Amino acid sequence: MSSKTLKIEGMECAACARAVERAVKKLDGIEVANVNLATEKLKITFDESKINVKDVQKAVDKAGYKAVSGTINRTLKIEGMECAACARAVERAVKKLEGVTEANVNLATEKLNISFDKEKLNVSKIKKVVDKAGYKAIDEETSIDSDSEKKLKDMKKLWNRFIISAVFAVPLLIIAMGPMIAEKLGYMLPVAIDPMHHYKAFAIIQLVLVLPILIEGRHYFIVGFKSLFRGSPNMDSLISIGASAAFLYSLFAVYKIMSGSHAYDMYFESAGVILTLITLGKYLESVAKGKTSEAIKKLMNLVPKKALVERDGKEINILVDEVEVNDIIIVKPGEKIPVDGKIIEGSTSIDESMITGESIPVEKQVSDNVIGASINKNGMIKFKATKIGGDTVLSQIVKLVEEAQGSKAPIAKLADIVSGYFVPVVMSLALIGAILWYINGQDLVFCLTIFISVLVIACPCALGLATPTAIMVGTGKGAEYGVLIKSGTALEATHKVKTIVFDKTGTITEGKPKVTDIVTVTGVDKDYILKLAASAEAGSEHPLGEAIVENANFLRIELEKIESFKAITGYGIEVFIDSKKILLGNKKLMDKNGINLEKLNIVSEKLSGEGKTPMYVSENGKILGVIAVADTVKQNSKRCVEKLHSMGIEVVMITGDNERTAGAIGKQVGIDRIIAEVLPGDKAEEVKMLQSEDRKVAMVGDGINDAPALAQADIGIAIGSGTDIAIESADIVLMRGDLMDVVTAIELSRKTIKNIKENLAWAFGYNTLGIPVAMGVLYIFGGPLLNPMISALAMSLSSVSVLTNALRLKGFKPLI
Numbered sequence: 047m048s049s050k051t052l053k054i055e056g057m058e059c060a061a062c063a064r065a066v067e068r069a070v071k072k073l074d075g076i077e078v079a080n081v082n083l084a085t086e087k088l089k090i091t092f093d094e095s096k097i098n099v100k101d102v103q104k105a106v107d108k109a110g111y112k113a114v115s116g117t118i119n120r121t122l123k124i125e126g127m128e129c130a131a132c133a134r135a136v137e138r139a140v141k142k143l144e145g146v147t148e149a150n151v152n153l154a155t156e157k158l159n160i161s162f163d164k165e166k167l168n169v170s171k172i173k174k175v176v177d178k179a180g181y182k183a184i185d186e187e188t189s190i191d192s193d194s195e196k197k198l199k200d201m202k203k204l205w206n207r208f209i210i211s212a213v214f215a216v217p218l219l220i221i222a223m224g225p226m227i228a229e230k231l232g233y234m235l236p237v238a239i240d241p242m243h244h245y246k247a248f249a250i251i252q253l254v255l256v257l258p259i260l261i262e263g264r265h266y267f268i269v270g271f272k273s274l275f276r277g278s279p280n281m282d283s284l285i286s287i288g289a290s291a292a293f294l295y296s297l298f299a300v301y302k303i304m305s306g307s308h309a310y311d312m313y314f315e316s317a318g319v320i321l322t323l324i325t326l327g328k329y330l331e332s333v334a335k336g337k338t339s340e341a342i343k344k345l346m347n348l349v350p351k352k353a354l355v356e357r358d359g360k361e362i363n364i365l366v367d368e369v370e371v372n373d374i375i376i377v378k379p380g381e382k383i384p385v386d387g388k389i390i391e392g393s394t395s396i397d398e399s400m401i402t403g404e405s406i407p408v409e410k411q412v413s414d415n416v417i418g419a420s421i422n423k424n425g426m427i428k429f430k431a432t433k434i435g436g437d438t439v440l441s442q443i444v445k446l447v448e449e450a451q452g453s454k455a456p457i458a459k460l461a462d463i464v465s466g467y468f469v470p471v472v473m474s475l476a477l478i479g480a481i482l483w484y485i486n487g488q489d490l491v492f493c494l495t496i497f498i499s500v501l502v503i504a505c506p507c508a509l510g511l512a513t514p515t516a517i518m519v520g521t522g523k524g525a526e527y528g529v530l531i532k533s534g535t536a537l538e539a540t541h542k543v544k545t546i547v548f549d550k551t552g553t554i555t556e557g558k559p560k561v562t563d564i565v566t567v568t569g570v571d572k573d574y575i576l577k578l579a580a581s582a583e584a585g586s587e588h589p590l591g592e593a594i595v596e597n598a599n600f601l602r603i604e605l606e607k608i609e610s611f612k613a614i615t616g617y618g619i620e621v622f623i624d625s626k627k628i629l630l631g632n633k634k635l636m637d638k639n640g641i642n643l644e645k646l647n648i649v650s651e652k653l654s655g656e657g658k659t660p661m662y663v664s665e666n667g668k669i670l671g672v673i674a675v676a677d678t679v680k681q682n683s684k685r686c687v688e689k690l691h692s693m694g695i696e697v698v699m700i701t702g703d704n705e706r707t708a709g710a711i712g713k714q715v716g717i718d719r720i721i722a723e724v725l726p727g728d729k730a731e732e733v734k735m736l737q738s739e740d741r742k743v744a745m746v747g748d749g750i751n752d753a754p755a756l757a758q759a760d761i762g763i764a765i766g767s768g769t770d771i772a773i774e775s776a777d778i779v780l781m782r783g784d785l786m787d788v789v790t791a792i793e794l795s796r797k798t799i800k801n802i803k804e805n806l807a808w809a810f811g812y813n814t815l816g817i818p819v820a821m822g823v824l825y826i827f828g829g830p831l832l833n834p835m836i837s838a839l840a841m842s843l844s845s846v847s848v849l850t851n852a853l854r855l856k857g858f859k860p861l862i
Contacts, residue, residue, distance in 0.1 A: 047077055050099055051452060052088045054081065055112040058269065059281035060465030060510025062111065065273070069109035073097055082452045084338060084514035088113060089452050110272050115147070115163060122158045122172070124151065126181040139179040143167055158183065168435050169367040197336060204329040211259045211322040218255040221248070222315035249300045252314040260293065263321035279469040281506050285324055287473070288501035288834065292317035295494055311491050313498075320502055320838040327842020331507070334849035337856070338518040342451070345444050345525065348400050348419035353384035356428070373431045377422045385418040386433035394425030401439060401781070446530050450521040451514075455534035457802055458513035461809070468506045472817065476500035479821040495831060499820035503837035507845040508812060512805035515852035520798035523858050528781035529791050536777035540761050540795035542742040546690060546788065547733055547755070549747040550701035550708065553765055554715060554785070555677040557748075559589050561597035562658055562678065565649050566671035573603055575663050575671045581606040582621040582630050590659060590675045618661065629664045636662050636669070646672050657710025679714055686785035687716045689861055693792065696741075700724055700732055700755075729755035746788055763788060790860040801855055805848045812844045
């Protein structure tokens with residue numbers, strides 16, 4: 047099975063999204079097809095042996111929309127061409143590359159215009175092919191993000207359409223409503239447009255004013271009627287039918303007026319103002335939609351456009367797209383790092399906050415990894431590029447966030463079902479309402495008002511945007527704080543979590559033992575005992591021994607040379623330093639050698655009770671002291687547990703350690719329940735046992751040995767390392783390794799789901815109340831009849847309200 051995401055053009059509302067989904071799901075070989083109205087993207091999973099992307103694009107095209115793959119456009123200057131044959135040679139060479147959708151060479155301008163799939167190809171490969179064909183390609187530095195460009199152009203078009211429409215709609219409304227206003231306020235209209243004196247001029251002026259508005263709004267009629275005739279009507283269908291009914295009735299009225307009748311009302315102002323207000327609503331909606339995807343834009347804009355590369359002994363500036371694996375890149379203080387790599391020269395501190403959310407700069411030396419888009423603070427470095435293009439950490443983050451934003455949450459299912467039937471139901475209600483009022487003796491104008499008002503007030507957009515917009519903002523906000531939520535399903539499920547299971551080593555604790563205590567007998571210096579122990583352990587690979595050596599190195603204690611080394615399994619080690627016999631190990635080793643422990647035995651038991659591992663040190667048969675080593679608790683572990691408790695969540699710790707050590711750590715942090723002495727392979731079974739208590743369980747681990755348990759849990763939360771973000775078994779990845787980000791993930795999920803529920807409540811509530819009001823329910827009880835223009839305004843503002851509410855999530859800040 048293969049997966050692909052296609053950009054869908056031409057969608058207006060939830061009904062459009064459903065129409066695209068239906069058309070694609072009918073194809074043989076399609077496993078999954080989900081359309082996200084907010085991102086305007088179709089995500090498909092399909093069997094390549096039965097179907098390809100072009101078949102899907104044809105089906106979408108047949109449904110009245112357009113499916114575009116993730117292509118980018120570039121213009122390259124071609125040197126060395128002499129004639130048309132040269133141009134053809136370049137075209138042929140480039141078109142053979144996988145991922146190229148279009149390639150045209152213009153001999154006169156000596157330029158290659160190329161469109162290609164950015165996931166399959168980059169500029170560097172294109173240049174190599176052109177070079178192999180005997181020519182040279184030079185970048186024009188006109189990298190175009192076609193998606194963003196198109197959105198900006200569409201936004202500008204909508205604004206221009208609104209301005210032009212408003213220029214004609216305002217005088218149209220003033221003239222149409224003029225007689226009513228003049229009568230109420232006691233003013234006289236200018237004679238030229240007074241229907242009492244020049245009713246023909248009054249009618250013709252309105253007709254002339256409405257025509258430019260109809261021309262500007264022709265898109266609604268073209269798309270609306272096309273969708274209607276295809277059997278999948280959408281929001282444009284409702285608008286086009288309503289506006290057409292108003293215009294055609296008014297046109298008939300003009301004909302009657304020109305024939306000498308005064309008795310006909312006109313609806314030109316309704317048709318014109320409806321289209322104008324809808325266009326304004328669409329513009330505001332597109333602006334709000336743009337803001338929901340700002341997180342992705344910010345991430346993509348982090349990468350510098352150029353990189354300083356060392357090639358053939360020379361330093362040259364090239365575009366980031368042209369950087370290749372193993373290129374040597376030079377980055378000066380204050381500059382951004384262009385791609386991922388490993389430092390080969392120099393040292394510096396790097397601000398990785400834009401990637402990991404961690405504000406404190408990270409010290410980097412030779413052999414350390416650097417992340418593309420992070421900022422070099424104070425030293426010049428050279429590094430070897432290890433990951434470029436779509437393989438970089440930033441690209442993986444963008445991909446994860448885009449996938450999450452394009453996914454559907456289970457909470458959206460009801461809205462999806464309703465939106466599938468929404469438009470036909472509304473059209474039926476509009477017709478039924480008009481007929482019922484006509485049967486009850488109302489005139490044609492009254493019934494037409496009901497018909498148009500019902501069509502125009504209905505808003506399938508609000509239903510379609512309620513969930514995806516909140517998910518877009520929520521997942522984007524998570525990425526901003528280093529919390530990568532992989533799907534809408536994960537985002538929704540997280541707010542239901544009632545139990546969180548933490549792996550101990552590397553999650554609650556640092557996962558790296560450290561020297562915590564040094565206790566000596568009277569007259570013995572702590573540095574001396576540490577010097578002997580570290581010298582003895584210098585050749586050892588045991589984690590506890592490494593901790594002692596590391597502590598001595600940190601304190602800059604010079605180590606002694608050992609004369610002999612002997613490991614005693616289950617006891618410790620025996621070494622000779624300066625002809626002195628040094629023993630380092632447990633109580634059994636001391637007892638075996640008849641060494642009196644004095645009062646250190648009591649100290650040792652106390653340290654063990656605190657979850658530490660005590661090691662005795664003796665010299666020539668005399669006890670010197672005890673060195674305690676322990677895996678220390680992470681700085682924020684206790685705070686995280688306290689916050690989770692305040693959120694009503696039970697905290698469980700699972701570990702392979704013995705109960706005494708585990709209990710000491712659990713007590714220190716405030717854990718509710720401890721499951722000790724569990725083998726790595728049995729962790730998933732323990733999670734299953736907790737799930738059997740009818741609680742939603744989240745598992746937090748390092749994503750490697752905890753993979754089965756992460757997969758078993760309702761929500762798997764993996765502690766990332768800043769670079770290791772694509773942990774397959776996890777639903778959420780915490781890039782900083784800070785446990786407070788677990789709290790952030792849950793709080794963000796709760797806030798996002800609350801926002802979605804508010805959006806859905808508004809969308810359903812608006813339509814549930816708005817449609818009956820438009821049908822004349824208030825009028826039955828002596829209330830007003832809803833004007834179609836007010837209906838159009840309400841409809842436009844309903845979508846904007848949903849989007850604006852979703853944008854409130856941009857103000858989310860983690861609990862401190």
